[in-house]
Amino acid sequence: MNITIQDIIQYLTAHVELPENTVDRLITGSSDQTVTGVFVTFMPTQHVIEHAVQRGANLIIAHESPFYNHHSHTDWLANDPVYETKKSLIDEAGISIYRCHDIIHRFQPDGITEGLIQALGWSSYVEQQLAEADILSFPEGRTAQAIAHHVKSSLGIDYVRVAGNAEIVCRRAAVLVGFRGNGHVTIPLIQNEQLDLIIAGEGFEWETPEYIRDAVQQGKSKALIMMGHAESEASGMKLLADRLAERFPELSVRFIGEKPVYTVI
Incomplete structure (x- = not known):
């Protein structure tokens, strides 16, 4: 048919x-x-x-x-x-x-966030799934710098951007895909969930990053990792491709990625 x-x-x-x-x-x-x-x-x-x-x-x-x-x-x-x-x-x-x-x-859960969490190998760390973010708990703790390197290697990307203190040991983090990295979303999360780290796709550069900068200047241990919009959401579309291929085995279904739109010079 x-x-x-x-x-x-x-x-x-x-x-x-x-x-x-x-x-x-x-x-x-x-x-x-x-x-x-x-x-x-x-x-x-x-x-x-x-x-x-x-x-x-x-x-x-x-x-x-x-x-x-x-x-x-x-x-x-x-x-x-x-x-x-x-x-x-x-x-x-x-x-x-x-x-x-x-x-x-x-989707329940959010298909884009689910794909990213799976790609990062962090499914067992998910403590809570909110509409805007997954809240993670790293029982053993790891530095923001180590997490940044893990994100790069897991997603096969050349760079992420880090604000704040990259040396802090992070035990609680929020993962926000796409354009959810703005201050009105991230700042309440940091306080309400007692987070050490925000990992986001993108957001206005003068909101969350500046909040993190002020927090560190005040002696608070906070950090931010920005992955890039596409880099945070492509894994969710790959997961969708896998599900479509399973549902429609008679069709050729392929996930096609792209190179990062930016290069660092």
Whole structure:
């Protein structure tokens, strides 16, 4: 039996209640298309789309929008040469792109956080799963610097950014994926959960990092590790690809990663 894009969308949304203003939708293509192959990715970059075309996959399930803004608006990109080239490639190849952002964050537990925790090998350290973060307890304790090195090696990334005291021994930490690293989220967590360390994807640089700097100046042992937005969420999309491959064994389902968008010079 042919599997359509709508079949896969129904599987993804079967047990999830999406908000009225959800960004999750079929951005390009038609739900009636028969699926020839599936690429699952964090960001549907030019490279990912070209690779899908080469491999004969006509469905890309992406966590973020292909068009550089959260709501996938394109009116502001009219006549932009980068947008036009990318959109032409998508249309000419008949690629359907389905946005899976709100869905996976509403899995129980949050699918993006679960994927990251598994990739880091920290499932046994999870003490509590909150909507915005997983709270971890490291019984033996480890320094923030050692944790930073573990994150790099586990995720295969070249760098993370650290603020605060990298030498402190951390026993309690919070892991926050994506753009959850802002002060209004992290600062109450630090106090309410008595945390030594925040491990986040990204956030405004003048909020949580500055709070950590002031805390250290005051003699308080606190630290922050920023992984990067994509680096914190790609593992969750890989976990989704694994689950789709199990559910649809007759399809070719592949997770496609990207190189970090930044290089350190």
